[in-house]
Amino acid sequence: MIKVGIVGGTGYTGVELLRLLAVHPQVQLTAITSRKEDGLPVADMYPSLRGHVNLAFSAPDKVDLTQCDVVFFATPHGVAMAQAPVLLKAGVKVIDLAADFRIKDLAVFEKTYKIPHTAPQLIDEAVYGLPELNRDDIKGANLIANPGCYPTTMQLGFVPLLKAGLVDAGNLIADCKSGVSGAGRKAEIGILFSESSDNFKAYGVSGHRHTPETVAQLQRFSKDKVNLIFTPHLVPMIRGMHSTLYARLTKEISNEELQKLFEDAYQDQPFVDVMPWGSHPETRSTRGANVLRLALHRPDNGNTVIVLVAQDNLVKGASGQAVQCMNLMFGLEEGTGLNNIALLP
Ligand SMILES: NC(=O)C1=CN([C@@H]2O[C@H](COP(=O)(O)OP(=O)(O)OC[C@H]3O[C@@H](n4cnc5c(N)ncnc54)[C@H](OP(=O)(O)O)[C@@H]3O)[C@@H](O)[C@H]2O)C=CC1
Numbered sequence: 001m002i003k004v005g006i007v008g009g010t011g012y013t014g015v016e017l018l019r020l021l022a023v024h025p026q027v028q029l030t031a032i033t034s035r036k037e038d039g040l041p042v043a044d045m046y047p048s049l050r051g052h053v054n055l056a057f058s059a060p061d062k063v064d065l066t067q068c069d070v071v072f073f074a075t076p077h078g079v080a081m082a083q084a085p086v087l088l089k090a091g092v093k094v095i096d097l098a099a100d101f102r103i104k105d106l107a108v109f110e111k112t113y114k115i116p117h118t119a120p121q122l123i124d125e126a127v128y129g130l131p132e133l134n135r136d137d138i139k140g141a142n143l144i145a146n147p148g149c150y151p152t153t154m155q156l157g158f159v160p161l162l163k164a165g166l167v168d169a170g171n172l173i174a175d176c177k178s179g180v181s182g183a184g185r186k187a188e189i190g191i192l193f194s195e196s197s198d199n200f201k202a203y204g205v206s207g208h209r210h211t212p213e214t215v216a217q218l219q220r221f222s223k224d225k226v227n228l229i230f231t232p233h234l235v236p237m238i239r240g241m242h243s244t245l246y247a248r249l250t251k252e253i254s255n256e257e258l259q260k261l262f263e264d265a266y267q268d269q270p271f272v273d274v275m276p277w278g279s280h281p282e283t284r285s286t287r288g289a290n291v292l293r294l295a296l297h298r299p300d301n302g303n304t305v306i307v308l309v310a311q312d313n314l315v316k317g318a319s320g321q322a323v324q325c326m327n328l329m330f331g332l333e334e335g336t337g338l339n340n341i342a343l344l345p
């Protein structure tokens with residue numbers, strides 16, 4: 001059994017890890033930290049886990065995480081970088097759901113996140129945890145930088161087009177929407193019920209921290225310089241993310257060939273569903289499941305291709321993806337514990 005520790009067990013991605021790992025056949029949940037809820041049984045806070053998780057939260061300084069085989073950091077940016085060096089030295093694998101190791105360029109990281117990096121020596125060693133694009137490296141990794149939720153949708157939607165050299169890399173547009181759980185479980189005016197329900201707005205339009213992460217990853221697949229306009233929006237739902245991606249075709253290609261390009265790209269990828277041409281993937285069809293659904297459109301058969309992408313921000317956009325990485329790192333079948341179907345309706 002893999003002994004698992006979770007730092008930040010009270011937050012949304014932390015408890016989503018618990019939901020997935022509590023029924024994972026190869027995992028023994030060993031330690032779950034919370035600074036505020038030291039001693040509280042996990043199931044008292046999250047009754048859905050009654051009968052499945054018998055642990056209590058522990059203050060971070062009261063647990064020895066080096067007894068674990070792998071530690072997930074479901075914490076704000078800056079926490080994993082402080083603890084990863086000691087854990088890695090002790091032979092513990094680390095999966096960070098935050099951004100500490102996602103950006104390889106230290107100056108870009110520090111400018112984007114406005115914090116100094118305290119473990120820059122680990123940045124090169126970290127592997128970007130998007131299995132569909134990085135599977136072999138993840139298998140051999142000790143330190144995973146789990147992707148951001150928006151970047152997952154943008155990469156899986158744009159990469160087949162960029163790889164095939166079919167679109168103008170300098171003119172990519174992503175119009176994305178997230179449910180409110182994307183902002184985490186914290187008290188903040190903008191995510192109060194009265195502010196975010198029955199409401200709809202864009203945010204981060206002049207610059208969002210997911211742009212540099214996404215551009216750097218997309219650039220790996222493009223000969224031409226990538227330029228991305230990314231606009232996130234907050235939608236009045238709890239879970240779910242929908243991205244509408246626009247790219248300009250630069251070569252002659254039929255709709256059938258475009259569809260085949262995506263079907264071929266993802267045919268061996270169990271967690272990416274390429275829907276029939278012209279479909280409309282719904283966030284509801286991904287709720288609680290580690291799946292990303294996408295579909296292609298081309299208005300009036302012109303030179304703009306639109307990729308619609310839907311996922312659950314907490315599962316394929318965060319904790320499910322992290323478990324997918326863990327499975328690969330420990331030589332397990334990639335889908336172990338991740339094959340449940342989305343909620344209906
Ligand atoms: N929500 C989402 O959809 C996604 C989130 N992410 C990323 O995952 C990470 C976690 O997000 P999310 O679960 O939403 O966040 P939450 O705000 O819901 O939870 C944060 C957790 O971290 C703990 N924590 C906070 N500060 C510290 C600290 N200094 N040391 C140790 N523990 C700390 C908190 O518990 P306590 O205060 O009790 O210690 C809490 O359990 C973030 O980096 C986020 O950007 C990535 C993809 C999607």
Ligand SMILES: CC(=O)N[C@@H](CCC(=O)OP(=O)(O)O)C(=O)O
Nearest residue numbers: 097098099148149178179182183
């Ligand atoms: C709705 C909402 O606020 N979403 C978050 C994205 C959460 C996430 O995936 O971001 P990181 O892991 O990179 O912090 C935001 O836009 O900041």
